[in-house]
Amino acid sequence: MQFEGGCYCGSVRYTAEGEPMLKGQCHCRECQYISGGAPHMFLLMPADGFRYTQGTPKSYSRADLEHRVTREFCPECGTHLITRRPDMPAVILKVGTLDDPRLFGAPQIAIFTCDKQPFHQIPEGMPAFERMPAR
Numbered sequence: 001m002q003f004e005g006g007c008y009c010g011s012v013r014y015t016a017e018g019e020p021m022l023k024g025q026c027h028c029r030e031c032q033y034i035s036g037g038a039p040h041m042f043l044l045m046p047a048d049g050f051r052y053t054q055g056t057p058k059s060y061s062r063a064d065l066e067h068r069v070t071r072e073f074c075p076e077c078g079t080h081l082i083t084r085r086p087d088m089p090a091v092i093l094k095v096g097t098l099d100d101p102r103l104f105g106a107p108q109i110a111i112f113t114c115d116k117q118p119f120h121q122i123p124e125g126m127p128a129f130e131r132m133p134a135r
Helices: 029-035
Strands: 002-006 013-017 022-026 040-046 050-054 058-060 070-073 080-084 090-094 109-111
Parallel strands (some): 022 109
Antiparallel strands (some): 013 050, 022 040, 080 090
16 A cells, blocks of 8 residues: 655655554553644554655654654644654554545554543544553
8 A cells, every 4th residue: 555645734745655554543642742632543654665755854752751752743834744663663654644544444453541531532342552552
């Protein structure tokens, strides 16, 4: 599969090729900050199939976190595009940045539900994990 997308203002564009390794929703507190309060919907995509086709994102990593990740976003409009984890050969692609978000379908799991807010919804019957599921 090939997914294309980019930021809100159009300055940064990407292509992600390959089969999604996972479709999920993340309820962690960090994702809530970035989303404005909602869980983040994401596709876990092979890192070697991801590339920027236009523009250069900025990146940010909190030095005070034990298991820090790097978040990449548009330097113009601030749209959060992907997250990279040093222990994972994949990119965590934000579904809202896809040209056609309908390609996401539906999440398979919910993660970091320990940070879930009372107004967050998890579909009935969907596997949910307080943190990350065992690999």
